Amino acid sequence: MVRRFRSTLTVKLFRDFWRLRGQAVAIALVIAAGVGTMVMAVGLIGSLEATRDAYYDRYRFADVFAPLVRAPETVMTKVRLLPGVAAADSRITTRATLDVAQVAEPVTAQVHSLPSPRPEALHQLVLREGRLPDPRHPEEIVANEAFVKAAGLSIGDPVKAVLYGKQVELRLVGSVLSPEYVYVLSAGQIFPDNRRSAIIWMGREQLAAALDLNQAFNDVLVRLAPGASIPEVERRLDLLLGPYGGIGAYSREQQISDRFVAGEIDQLTTMATLLPPVFLLVAAFLLNIVLARLVDTEREVIGLLKAFGFPVRAIMLHYVQLATLLSIGGLALGIALGAWLGRGMAGIYQRFFAFPFLEFRIDGNAYLLAGAATLIPVVLGATTAVWRSARLSPADAMRPEAPPDYSSRAVTWLAGAVGPDEPSRIIVRGLLRRPIRSGLTVLGLAAATMLYVSSASPTASIGRMIDLGFGVADRSDLIVTFAEPRDARALHELERIPGVLRVQPFRAVGARLRSRQHEVREALSGVEQGGGLSRLIDLDGGTYEPPAAGAVLSGRTARRLGVGVGDTIEAAVTEGERPRFRLHVAAVLDSPFGSAASVDRASLNRLLREGNTLSGAYLQVDPIALPRVYSRLKASPMVAGVSARTAMLRTMNETIEQNFAIQTFFYVGLAMLVVVGVVYNSARISLSERARDLASLRVLGFRRREVAFVLLGEQALLVLLALPLGIWAGVELWRFLIGQFSTEMFTIPFDIDPRVFARSILLVAAAAAGTALLIRYRVDRLDLIRALKTRE
Amino acid sequence: MTRLAPEADERADAQRSLVYRVEGLTKTYGEGENAVHALRGVDLVASAGAMIVLLGPSGSGKSTLLNILGGLDHATSGHAWFHDRDVTAFDDDALTEYRRRNVGFVFQFYNLVASLTARENVSLITEISDNPMDPADALAMVGLEARLDHFPAQLSGGEQQRVAIARAIAKRPEVLLCDEPTGALDSQTGTRVLAALDQVNRELGTTTFVITHNAVIADIADEVLLFGDGRITGRRHNAVRASPMGLTW
Known part of the structure; x- marks a missing residue:
């Protein structure tokens, strides 16, 4: 029975589709935006996870890390025998400053002994260029590829280093990748600065000699046996390594590079759960109104088909097929878009994440998910739209619908109050008579505005973060970190360098901070009273002096510890004498980035039972003298690290600009697609419903623009209602995302650039106006005579 | 300025009392073999204040003529002169x-616009007119003073x-063009509508064209134009206009 009717209905199907092609394209674009972001995000999550897992596994990335001061190699036998430990390696790790001809500033380097060549060794290196160092040539080193490229080094280049107070001449023989450094970040940075921070690996014997660690080590890497408990292994490691100056074992979750990779995957997950549903709901709504209108106009056709004996399911199937046909293009386009964007994003990731390979791959699940998310609402929507008409008896369906009744008192009153003239009343009453559709249209447009506002806002907030961090909190030009704590003489040494205008010392020690319930491993910073170069600040830019007694906790640390002002925490220092003491929480400050816990430097010195000791200093330097200051610092045996603020700031700004330019461009495109999709469909539907009214107005002598006002005024009103809602939602979404993006290392302050609002309004208005022009063209070509001969 | 000859003055006077003068009007839809000749050459004059009924079967060209006279079609x-202006030469x-x-x-x-009340449907037009009537007065003229604030859905067809x-x-307006105004109405309601048209024509002196295929209605006219196959096939003058209220069909 169904089969016999199929061919005619198929012809109708394709004709209807062709007739609706304009709207089909608009819907397809919105679906494509949803499917595209979904396929991209889901594909990237899968690709990143698979790549990370394979990389970690193949190159034997450790599960637990245990730094210490010095232990004889024999201790490793005991480590390997600990329950839960599958494999363990020792190594030597230190910091150094490098002097590289190609980079003006001193390069801060993390130095590791090379992993042993055994196949089961942990943290194996991926050789990218050149070769690994030859044990017979102690001066040979390899460095991380990102640094080699950013600094413009070539294989064979000499590298001068100050290693534990000794000047050594090294030579680069290769560039490598390591699973430990997928993301390279130095302290105080929120973006990698590959030109000025390096990771180098060198022969263990050479390093041991420099650090006086022959037959000894200061770092342990552990891979766990399946099912081993991390806290238990950490506890046993701490017990074992405590006597050797163990600083405290920590797991991969706290390892900085892994934390960033995991953070990126989390952000993608947030994006995959937030964005595509918005687009797909908008698309489902559009399809629904298009179909509902089509079914309305085809009510009589449906009655006729039923009268001729077409079964209801054949009629339903017909419209479901049409709905599928209308959305399938968007689905295909979305998958292609998602694959393209995914590949592009994978390329961007490779700039920030040093994976040996990162292939963007979409697995079957992503396709399945995209298909289901698109087609299920479409089929449901089509079925509901048709059901209303299909269940009517043929006779009822073939009778035209009664004219719409606008006599609801609320609608009349409101329109009377709002509309000063009749065309305005037509607009307002038309919108109020279909509150759900009008509401959903407003929501669709608001979603587009929201998307733009929330994606254009990071620039302002991150700019604000950098302003606060570099303009208010830290106004130094250089931060010098010593290899070991020094006394006041070191300070004078720095002050005596020509060109150094001002010096502010700081003290920092690693510590475990404990509250009754929680423990965090953080640095405890000693901040100078009255220091003008580095200050404690809050997110509003207010500055604070360190209290004479007690600690200032960052909001993040206070939340993790579950403490507030007036509470007491315990600090267990993990360096030197390892004193333990209690600290009163004097204040909690939410600051963009910086120390987890700060105390007055003099009190910290007292708590550490030491004299006037410092870990480093903030320097203000005459810009002209910078090169000379650099060369002095590069050669200074006491300096382990130099952070050049201006260079760092420049890199940060470049990264932000590149990143957010791409991102903003991407979201602007998506927002415009939604606006065009919603406005075009909403206006087309309205035009089809109003064609007769509008043609009548033309006949009655209304000019083209007066008639267009009725139709486009309606759309304009919807846009006007949507804009404030969308801006508000965008601001709130950004506020929510800030919470998601802020890590333990930095908090993004909430800031909105008012220009973003202006641009969002311009963008939405421009997209809507462009679409309106298309519609206006149709209004101008209304068939006046036909409108008079037909009844609605 | 050129001085007009006396004959020209007389012709001008006559033209002033003429609202429409139509000469050799044709309308063809399509081209070649598929061409449909809706009007095949129509001539007529309509004097001010006349009630003219165009009578004929569907497809005879009545609506096409009215659409051209009304400025809806080219x-x-x-030519079709409205006073001294040729409507056929107008751009959109x-x-x-x-x-x-x-x-x-x-x-x-x-x-009617479904979302506007009776009064508002009338205001829609008075808002864009130079010298309009009060909408309530216009509705009172057609006997709807009690239905001012009703929406179309709350009103009967008549x-x-x-x-x-x-x-x-x-x-x-100077002219009122009515295309099958009673076509969708029963006889009783239809006569009330015709009565309203008759009253407007008499009281305001509006030149009125009424299209119908219902011969009974022709009796309310001053002049009846019979249409067939795109031409005027006959003309009739009623010495006395019948009252619409007496008509039945």
């Missing part, structure tokens, strides 16, 4: 202005059509 050839904008200032329309399916008439006359 003629293929020939001029046609819009012409409809706006001079022509009132009444259609078979009323073409009432809706009378709202359409009130809307058409409220701007005091």
Whole structure:
């Protein structure tokens, strides 16, 4: 029975589709935006996870890390025998400053002994260029590829280093990748600065000699046996390594590079759960109104088909097929878009994440998910739209619908109050008579505005973060970190360098901070009273002096510890004498980035039972003298690290600009697609419903623009209602995302650039106006005579 | 300035009392073999204040003529002067202005805006007119003073059509063009609508064209034009116009 009717209905199907092609394209674009972001995000999550897992596994990335001061190699036998430990390696790790001809500033380097060549060794290196160092040539080193490229080094280049107070001449023989450094970040940075921070690996014997660690080590890497408990292994490691100056074992979750990779995957997950549903709901709504209108106009056709004996399911199937046909293009386009964007994003990731390979791959699940998310609402929507008409008896369906009744008192009153003239009343009453559709249209447009506002806002907030961090909190030009704590003489040494205008010392020690319930491993910073170069600040830019007694906790640390002002925490220092003491929480400050816990430097010195000791200093330097200051610092045996603020700031700004330019461009495109999709469909539907009214107005002598006002005024009103809602939602979404993006290392302050609002309004208005022009063209070509001969 | 000859003055006077003068009007849809000749050469004059009924079967060209006279459609050839202006030479904008200032329309399916009340449907037009009637007065003329604030959905077909008439006359147009105004109505309701048209024609002196295929209605006219196959096939003058209230069909 169904089969016999199929061919005619198929012809109708394709004709209807062709007739609706304009709207089909608009819907397809919105679906494509949803499917595209979904396929991209889901594909990237899968690709990143698979790549990370394979990389970690193949190159034997450790599960637990245990730094210490010095232990004889024999201790490793005991480590390997600990329950839960599958494999363990020792190594030597230190910091150094490098002097590289190609980079003006001193390069801060993390130095590791090379992993042993055994196949089961942990943290194996991926050789990218050149070769690994030859044990017979102690001066040979390899460095991380990102640094080699950013600094413009070539294989064979000499590298001068100050290693534990000794000047050594090294030579680069290769560039490598390591699973430990997928993301390279130095302290105080929120973006990698590959030109000025390096990771180098060198022969263990050479390093041991420099650090006086022959037959000894200061770092342990552990891979766990399946099912081993991390806290238990950490506890046993701490017990074992405590006597050797163990600083405290920590797991991969706290390892900085892994934390960033995991953070990126989390952000993608947030994006995959937030964005595509918005687009797909908008698309489902559009399809629904298009179909509902089509079914309305085809009510009589449906009655006729039923009268001729077409079964209801054949009629339903017909419209479901049409709905599928209308959305399938968007689905295909979305998958292609998602694959393209995914590949592009994978390329961007490779700039920030040093994976040996990162292939963007979409697995079957992503396709399945995209298909289901698109087609299920479409089929449901089509079925509901048709059901209303299909269940009517043929006779009822073939009778035209009664004219719409606008006599609801609320609608009349409101329109009377709002509309000063009749065309305005037509607009307002038309919108109020279909509150759900009008509401959903407003929501669709608001979603587009929201998307733009929330994606254009990071620039302002991150700019604000950098302003606060570099303009208010830290106004130094250089931060010098010593290899070991020094006394006041070191300070004078720095002050005596020509060109150094001002010096502010700081003290920092690693510590475990404990509250009754929680423990965090953080640095405890000693901040100078009255220091003008580095200050404690809050997110509003207010500055604070360190209290004479007690600690200032960052909001993040206070939340993790579950403490507030007036509470007491315990600090267990993990360096030197390892004193333990209690600290009163004097204040909690939410600051963009910086120390987890700060105390007055003099009190910290007292708590550490030491004299006037410092870990480093903030320097203000005459810009002209910078090169000379650099060369002095590069050669200074006491300096382990130099952070050049201006260079760092420049890199940060470049990264932000590149990143957010791409991102903003991407979201602007998506927002415009939604606006065009919603406005075009909403206006087309309205035009089809109003064609007769509008043609009548033309006949009655209304000019083209007066008639267009009725139709486009309606759309304009919807846009006007949507804009404030969308801006508000965008601001709130950004506020929510800030919470998601802020890590333990930095908090993004909430800031909105008012220009973003202006641009969002311009963008939405421009997209809507462009679409309106298309519609206006149709209004101008209304068939006046036909409108008079037909009844609605 | 050229001095007009006495004969020219007389012709000008005669033209002033003429609202329409139509010569050799044709309208062809399509081309070649598929061409449909809706009008095959129509000539007529309509004097001010006349009630003219165009009578003929469907497809005979009545609506096409009215559409051209009303400025809704372009003629293929020939001329239609509204006073001294040739409507067939108007561009789209001029046609819009012409409809706006001079022509009132009444259609078979009323073409009211469903979201506006009776009063508002009339105001819609009075707002864009130079010297309009008060909408309430226009509705009172067609006997709808008690239904001012009703929406179309709350009115009967005859009432809706009378709202359409009130809307058409409220701007005091010179001509009222009515295309099958009673086509969708029963006889009793239809006569009330015709009575309203008759009253407007008599009281305001609006030149009124009524299209119908219902021969009974022809009796209310001053002049009846019989249409067939795109031509005027006959003309009739009624010495006395019948009262619409007496008609039945």
